[in-house]
Amino acid sequence: MPPADVVRLAAASGLAAIALTDHDTTAGLAEAAAALPAGLTLLPGAEISCRVRVGRDRWVSLHLLAYLFDPVEPVFAEVRARLRAERVTRAQRMVEKLAADGHPVAWERVRALADGVVGRPHVAEALVEAGLVGSVQDAFTPAWIGAGGRYWVDKDEPDVAEAIRLVRDAGGVSVLAHAFASRRGATIGPDVIARLARDGLGGLEVDHPDHTPDARARLRQLATDLDLIVTGASDFHGASKPQSLGAETTTRRALDALVAAGRGTEPLTGQDQPATGPAPNR
Numbered sequence: 001m002p003p004a005d006v007v008r009l010a011a012a013s014g015l016a017a018i019a020l021t022d023h024d025t026t027a028g029l030a031e032a033a034a035a036l037p038a039g040l041t042l043l044p045g046a047e048i049s050c051r052v053r054v055g056r057d058r059w060v061s062l063h064l065l066a067y068l069f070d071p072v073e074p075v076f077a078e079v080r081a082r083l084r085a086e087r088v089t090r091a092q093r094m095v096e097k098l099a100a101d102g103h104p105v106a107w108e109r110v111r112a113l114a115d116g117v118v119g120r121p122h123v124a125e126a127l128v129e130a131g132l133v134g135s136v137q138d139a140f141t142p143a144w145i146g147a148g149g150r151y152w153v154d155k156d157e158p159d160v161a162e163a164i165r166l167v168r169d170a171g172g173v174s175v176l177a178h179a180f181a182s183r184r185g186a187t188i189g190p191d192v193i194a195r196l197a198r199d200g201l202g203g204l205e206v207d208h209p210d211h212t213p214d215a216r217a218r219l220r221q222l223a224t225d226l227d228l229i230v231t232g233a234s235d236f237h238g239a240s241k242p243q244s245l246g247a248e249t250t251t252r253r254a255l256d257a258l259v260a261a262g263r264g265t266e267p268l269t270g271q272d273q274p275a276t277g278p279a280p281n282r
Contacts, residue, residue: 001238002115003028004035006245011037013246017255017267019043019067019233024083025117026071036270043067043258043267047177049083049155050163052192060186061147061155062176064163065205065231068262069172076170079158084117086156091118093153094145095126101151104130120145121237147185161199168200171264175203175231180219181210190222197226202261207232207248229257 001009003020010018020032020042029044036042045067051059069076091110098105105126113129114122124139133139142149158166167174176196180187193204206219207230223230231254234247259267 003032017041021045065175066167069170070264073170173202180215203229
């Protein structure tokens with residue numbers, strides 16, 4: 001869904017604020033800002049692909065939400081550019097592996113579905129469109145492009161501690177996304193999150209569609225113990241994921257804490273009307 005449509009949908013859904021956190025890019029922010037409805041606040045950000053070592057030879061992939069950083073700070077900007085290029089190369093290699101096995105998935109179609117930075121979800125959408133799987137979630141299984149699966153391609157990701165430092169040095173605030181979402185694959189434990197808090201992590205995404213009630217309770221307590229900001233978000237991806245925009249939200253108090261901690265850029269609010277609804281989402 002185009003960024004302009006996302007912010008219009010957010011306003012129509014009664015939200016007071018929304019965070020736009022596309023993977024490894026801020027390219028959609030200008031379009032979103034230009035279309036920002038009156039009274040809606042836009043929190044600029046990005047979602048950074050990274051990983052953490054949890055054993056001698058074991059790594060776990062993570063997503064780090066980066067809010068309110070300076071988008072032109074050169075060091076972080078260069079890393080995001082490298083990650084975007086890696087996402088495209090990785091998706092292309094997946095398509096090549098699928099084609100080699102005779103599956104009717106074309107790179108040109110995957111690029112068209114992305115309408116921007118290509119990633120694994122767009123390969124999944126192409127698999128659905130070709131009738132090879134019933135849903136995007138079905139594509140993220142070992143039989144297809146799930147972790148370690150038949151058509152899986154590994155990716156090069158920065159260590160999460162380095163990603164936290166990059167966000168901080170660019171004036172931003174880092175929030176660990178869906179840390180206990182076990183349905184997505186391997187997860188980390190409280191000891192790793194405590195280590196990341198010492199490294200400068202600013203918050204934990206607690207209220208997420210893939211978190212069970214027990215996972216939310218444990219993360220909320222962990223955030224309290226580590227003095228981390230508690231956030232919530234629907235992780236809205238348009239038609240490719242079932243959750244609706246606004247399915248999970250962040251409290252106004254947490255939003256204010258994020259804004260107070262961010263130094264790289266400012267939130268934007270559409271003019272003419274005050275924002276009064278629940279906030280924010282991504």
